[in-house]
Amino acid sequence: MNGVHDMGGMHGMGPIQVEKDEPVFHEAWEAHTFAMNIAMGAWRRWNIDASRYEIELIPAPQYLRMSYYEKWFIRLVRLLEKTGLVSPVELQTGMPSPAYAKAVPPLTADQVPGLLAPGTLASRDIPGEPRFQPGAHVRARNLHPTGHTRLPRYARGKVGTIYRHHGVFVFPDSNAHFLGETPQHLYSVRFAARELWGEQASPRDAVYIDMWDNYLEPA
Amino acid sequence: MDPTHQPKHHHHDHAHDHDHDHQDVPSDLTLRVKALESLLVEKGLVDRAALDVLIDTYENKVGPRNGARVVARAWVDPGYKKRLLDDGTSAIAEFGFSGRQGEHMRVVENTPQVHNLVVCTLCSCYPWPVLGLPPVWYKSAPYRSRAVIDPRGVLREFGVELPEEVEVRVWDSTAELRYLVLPEQPAGTEKLTESELAALVTRDAMVGVAKVTMPPPGVRS
Numbered sequence A: 001m002n003g004v005h006d007m008g009g010m011h012g013m014g015p016i017q018v019e020k021d022e023p024v025f026h027e028a029w030e031a032h033t034f035a036m037n038i039a040m041g042a043w044r045r046w047n048i049d050a051s052r053y054e055i056e057l058i059p060a061p062q063y064l065r066m067s068y069y070e071k072w073f074i075r076l077v078r079l080l081e082k083t084g085l086v087s088p089v090e091l092q093t094g095m096p097s098p099a100y101a102k103a104v105p106p107l108t109a110d111q112v113p114g115l116l117a118p119g120t121l122a123s124r125d126i127p128g129e130p131r132f133q134p135g136a137h138v139r140a141r142n143l144h145p146t147g148h149t150r151l152p153r154y155a156r157g158k159v160g161t162i163y164r165h166h167g168v169f170v171f172p173d174s175n176a177h178f179l180g181e182t183p184q185h186l187y188s189v190r191f192a193a194r195e196l197w198g199e200q201a202s203p204r205d206a207v208y209i210d211m212w213d214n215y216l217e218p219a
Numbered sequence B: 001m002d003p004t005h006q007p008k009h010h011h012h013d014h015a016h017d018h019d020h021d022h023q024d025v026p027s028d029l030t031l032r033v034k035a036l037e038s039l040l041v042e043k044g045l046v047d048r049a050a051l052d053v054l055i056d057t058y059e060n061k062v063g064p065r066n067g068a069r070v071v072a073r074a075w076v077d078p079g080y081k082k083r084l085l086d087d088g089t090s091a092i093a094e095f096g097f098s099g100r101q102g103e104h105m106r107v108v109e110n111t112p113q114v115h116n117l118v119v120c121t122l123c124s125c126y127p128w129p130v131l132g133l134p135p136v137w138y139k140s141a142p143y144r145s146r147a148v149i150d151p152r153g154v155l156r157e158f159g160v161e162l163p164e165e166v167e168v169r170v171w172d173s174t175a176e177l178r179y180l181v182l183p184e185q186p187a188g189t190e191k192l193t194e195s196e197l198a199a200l201v202t203r204d205a206m207v208g209v210a211k212v213t214m215p216p217p218g219v220r221s
Helices: A028-041 A048-056 A060-065 A068-083 A088-093 A109-116 A193-200 B029-042 B048-061 B064-076 B078-086 B088-093 B141-146 B151-157 B194-200 B203-207
Strands: A137-140 A159-169 A184-192 A206-212 A216-218 B104-109 B114-119 B167-172 B177-182
Touching: A028 A068, A028 B029, A028 B048, A048 A068, A068 A088, A068 B029, A088 B029, A109 B048, A137 A184, A159 A206, A184 A193, A193 A206, B029 B048, B064 B078, B064 B177, B064 B194, B064 B203, B078 B088, B078 B104, B078 B177, B088 B104, B104 B114, B104 B167, B114 B151, B114 B177, B141 B151, B151 B167, B177 B203
Parallel strands: A206 B167, B104 B177, B114 B167
Antiparallel strands: A137 A159, A137 A216, A159 A184, A184 A206
């Protein structure tokens, strides 16, 4: 979706504010929001792409006003509701519904290292030659899906060069909507800064974007 | 207590004197998070002890010191550096650093000719196993919006002025690849040990917004 989250190249966002000796979490609620997101992810009712999309669905004015972990909190609440893990009434009252059956958490303290250390691979071992080889000229397609995509707006319609083939990876545009992983070749594509931003950019600089095969066409 | 409700009044309730990127944090967020956590624990959806372990992991165990060790090793061991640039994931795993948000690692090398800068314009992708969780500025609109269109201006704000002849490569983390910058080893550090070198390497240098420098004379690292 053409949301405000897709902000590469925008002006007017203000100066970069660096906090010296910044703590990992500023407040306890941030730490707990972070941990709950990961712990609830262990139920495997959603995937990373769906969880990113949920943040993108936060209306733009709120997205820009909210702090990072507030967005994580809202995202978690929405996912809990959508997947039925928690009912709207339970969220309203803060109490389990009288009929609830107590579940067994899929992630206990001793299982945390075993969850984090391998992580979740996004690559898929599927044979097949990539459509493009390093050095090939490609154009990022001019797509404007209303759903989730990882094709940034600033690259659409621009011509770049295949820098590297990463392998075959889960396709976020379908996975985010639970329409399947539809794994496909993923490439690192080099875009000259001047192709993206015109004469004002340095003639030497470039932006490298990871792009799935579906985002590309020969140029 | 409705965790989704949007309060009408926003005000700063935190005691710190820093600024949350001009974003207001509703004063009742602490209560809303507590309410949700109680509900999830009550329903058996979440194990409270697991939350504590997760928090402790990212507050105390995983952070940029991991990445600094990787960088220092690459500086002293050319064989390791080659492995690191060829297959970042495996070379980083030699230290036992792996997994969540670092499943697919790419390491990009700074040289006198090339400077690399990492961003995630779409969200906040960041290599957790080697750098920990990202700082607020990395996740915020000013950096995400400008890193791709004006990397040299961004670098200037961080105090790095690059000559025109240096090529700037910006890596926008749009997929599940996570990027780590291998900074240039500063001149005059050839005699330092690997752990002394690691102490010089900063988080910012591994994101690409800073260079690694020798501490001024008299300052012990």
